[in-house]
Amino acid sequence: MIHFSHTGPLKAGFRETTEKNKTLRMKKIMYSLGLLLVSLYAAGQSNATLTIQQNNTGLTISRHIYGHFSEHLGRCIYGGFWVDPSLPVKKQDRIRLDVVEALRKIKIPNLRWPGGCFADEYHWRDGIGPREQRPKMVNTHWGGVTEDNSFGTHEFLELCSLLDCEPYISANVGSGTVEEMSKWVEYLNFNGESPMSKIRKQNGREQPWNVHFWGVGNESWGCGGNMTAAYYAGEYRRYATFAKNYPGAPLKKIAGGANSGDYSWTETCMKNIPLNQMWGLSLHYYTVPGTWGKKGSATAFDEQEYFTTMKKCLHMEELVSRHSAIMDHYDPEKKVALAVDEWGIWTDVEPGTNPGFLYQQNSLRDALIAATTLNIFNNHCDRVRLANLAQIVNVLQSLILTDKEKMLLTPTYHVFDLYKVHQDAKLLPVLLNSPDYSVGKEKIPAVNASASVDSNNVIHVTLVNLDAHKNIDVSTMISNLPWKTVEGQVLTADKFAAINTFDAPNTVQPAKFSGAKKNGANLSVSLPPHSVVLLELK
Template sequence: MKQVTLLVLLTCFMGLNAQVDNSLFLHIDKSKTKINKEIYGHFAEHLGRCIYGGIFVGDTSSIPNINGYRKDVVEALKEIHIPVLRWPGGCFADTYHWKDGIGPREDRPSIVNVFWGGVTEDNSFGTHEFLDLCELIGTEAYISLNVGSGSVQEASEWVEYITSENISPMTDLRKENGREDPWNVKFWGIGNESWGCGGDLSPEYYGDLFRRYASYARGAEYKIACGANSFDYDWTEQVMNKTKNKQHLMQGLSLHYYTLPYNWKKKGSATNFDEKEWFVTLKKTMRMQELIDNHSRIMRKYDPNNKVGLIVDEWGTWYDVEEGTNPGFLYQQNTLRDALVAGINLNIFNNNAETVKMANIAQVVNVLQAIILTEGKEMVLTPTYHVFNMYKVHQDATMIPMDLVCDNYKFEEEEIPAISASASIKDGVVSITLCNLNPNESEDLSINIGDSKYSDISGKIITGDKMGDYNDFGKEPKVVLNDLKVKSPKNGKLNMTLPSKSVVLIQLK
């Protein structure tokens, strides 16, 4: 039998072949770290049909809308308590000049979206439209400033336009455009992917540039520096070194990591895949823990008091686009496999809540691992949406440390832990989220809750008949959130069975 103690990590020990009795021990009495609600954040870029047609249709559209925002999408976002929304990009952010997107819509100049499809946009969705949307759905705004093709003055004036109460040209301009009071925008990104589409900069040069932009972004409370692409640890090292002793300028450092079954040239199909691709996808997405460990270790070297949070502001699956769609629109379907990817990553973020302060799945509507798909007047809630709806119980809850011992899910000559887990407590309610990564076999699990007494127990489950099940337009959804019957604990233990390829929530009151 193999055994391991894990207090804040997701995975169980791998390597031995003997089957084990799966057990989860919750240390409820040691709970102290808050799971920031912003870990459950989202991302909306001017990319494909995310903004236009996905979120915004205009107030003259025949699609039911609230001041131009799709009514069905607004209601769906409010249902999952979306805590923070990142905009306008992404790569688009470093071509976006904010003054083109304010004032009367008929007077706004157009822009060619050079990164995503080469389409021409009319700038009808700009600063006011985005921030009004955030107020409508009750979410915090996270704005990415243009460092790649913009200027310090442009960035500084945008912050002033949005946040300032002072008498100034920018506040006067805001009032002329119909907004008397400033918006309360806390989160600001200083550039995006500056190592790539955001300017192709060296980390040393970007570190200096960040200090300059951040110094003039007065009114920006929480400034987020552009961090690394996946396993580029040198970027983190150099940027943290350049900003050491200047951490009053930096509150967060970003990280981008996408889960691809294969590689950037051959990403694989979103729906037509076999068990090998299922296994490889889940194995690769579990490397998020490795990334958090290694990047945070470098960060703590320069920031020993943990004042700079890790911001995973782009994550999710990336497959080949759906056949017949614009390659630059990154439109892909979303299956039960994506639900498992979402559950695994959110469990990792929960268990690393001391380090990870925000995360933003890419993207909210019609792009990559979208939680919502739209087509004309129709809307589909994807399996990933239902995971976010299930996991919303963790927002601003207190993370419960745990010991997890579990069997491995084996495929051919490789293996990964069969179970992923995280837990939290809020208002006396214990919430446990679990993923069974094995698509073929159920997993029995014993959960030790100690001496705590709970009289009420409930369960929810997301699963499907097949690995590739997904929800499509005009069809009965195949992957939804359902109730799950769970037996009451006995002698401080809750014994249950996790069905194959499932995401499960257990709540104890």
């Protein structure tokens, strides 16, 4: 008990005021003690509660959230998809088919090309016609290597056909012209008689491809021209005006949006670009474990660096929420998509590799980043309707790594394999109360999740436990959604830095999960440390 005392004579009014002050002080102390108890409880909490609600919103998780990115950078195109004719692997033309088959398995919905920064120095006419006649160029952004343009428009669209995915083309605004972009659209999408369709037919393609997704410039605030937001908005309006809709090919034009937390860029674009001129507005954000000068190793990191990386990954929630709020002000009907068309972890390159090739290994940590980010996108599918992980093969957070004829699937690949069940499924909103994962004086929520129901009324729940040490039990209530059985898969390893190598390609791969049980109408789940879990409820 806390006692208050005073001495000396008191007037009646002063005594009354003092008594009120004592009461107020007591209330403040009790309130502070209450907050302390709550804080101590939360710090010791090792269980989570999850409520999965019915879809009363009508929201669908667009498959295009699960898109990917292929730039003329390092060994993504050359040595990844497009290989030397003498390489002893199965090929169609020079397209590597074991890579294609692996990506078809996870149903990639779209592929962004040719960049990235490369897009704003790429001139599409250099990449059509007989390959031996195509001019060479210098890739000034990525390693200063010579680009022979043997992989161009026709080759990319053939790759998309083999992958059974939609192409997403980023057009050159930085060093290109309105006419150049306009004629590229005509070359790809016009089915009548015109100068561009005539050239297309001469190059062996009779019918148009009908490409819908078009990026109007890339990172125009930086490598795409170092423009101001206001200047870019004006340029966008001009370029977009002459990017025409042809029969059967209405364009989904995507404006070059903000770098990370540049909210003023988003506001300027939303304020100055008519909503009917753009399908989407992009956002780029990379999870960098250290600083841009010293990003950190892809494989050699301790728990503090692991924790910091996951904290930076979770920043995507704030970015999406705040950019969406600005877009809501100008577009309350949510007609314009937020297209997060570059995201992922960016570390230092592997020792001994070309620093301009951005080749990095891929660990369980990266898989947890992918799963967490996809959960965030799923839960914001009202606004996020397209996203592209950077990048698909041999660059940054790759799904696939190759070394001559060898190929391996990274931990991140397995996340996309598990999460493909969410594509075009109906969102089931979740309410999650998570314990904290603490390192030193910092803490983050240990668990994140998303859920959906598919066209066969099968419920899928994806859960991530970021805690490096603790099993976390999740008590799950599923509101008015009938189900009888639960099955699951888990992706984890002994260490959060575990990787797949060409000598040991299956160190990190999904396994059957037996930690979920039906408990009456509810579900009990025990999540292992640093794990991704997919549950299927029927």
